[in-house]
Amino acid sequence: QITLKESGPTLVKPTQTLTLTCTFSGFSLSTSGVGVAWIRQPPGKALEWLALIYRNDDKLYRPSLKSRLTITTDTSKSQVVLTMTNMDPVDTATYFCAHRPTTGSHPDYWGQGTLVTVSS
């Protein structure tokens, strides 16, 4: 059974760095093609893909946010960490992590999401 769960701060100040952790079970990032992605959703708005990590250390980033994002994995803890620098109120959103089953495929299992508010 595949599960994912996001954790991290609920409130960050503008210009601060956000660090979110996705703890997963039921699969291994060492398996060829399997990946974990981060996706966010501002309140009342659409979903926006941010980053993907697969094959333990291959990474893809949303081009418009690439300079601010870092995605890493701790395989011993079955965790994927996303950092986003220079946070702004427009980054207020629910952040989801999701499982990608194979290369070039869609996300199938999602975490419940965590709401991050950026405010001074």
Next chain:
Amino acid sequence: EIVMTQSPATLSVSPGERATLSCRASQSVSSNLAWYQQKPGQAPRLLIYGASTRATGIPARFSGSGSGTEFTLTISRLQSEDFAVYYCQQYTEWWTFGQGTKVEIK
């Protein structure tokens, strides 16, 4: 970036009726198209992938069609639990999502 455009933004349907949702891609995504259902406060739930394949446990009243740039999600007989927001997503070139279609009770 491949832009996904969904229509209509809101669809008012009576229970038991058919709902037809559209999704258009700004360039061909072949059949690399998924549909998700999202209810308030919940994560998206995968309904359809490969444009027309139902995900595990998804009722047969949900069907998807299309390829290239034009796609459709059809819910044949709406049940109370189907009122939600539906998103399409392409996975040909990283991932982009449509703006969503809200299916509401008429």
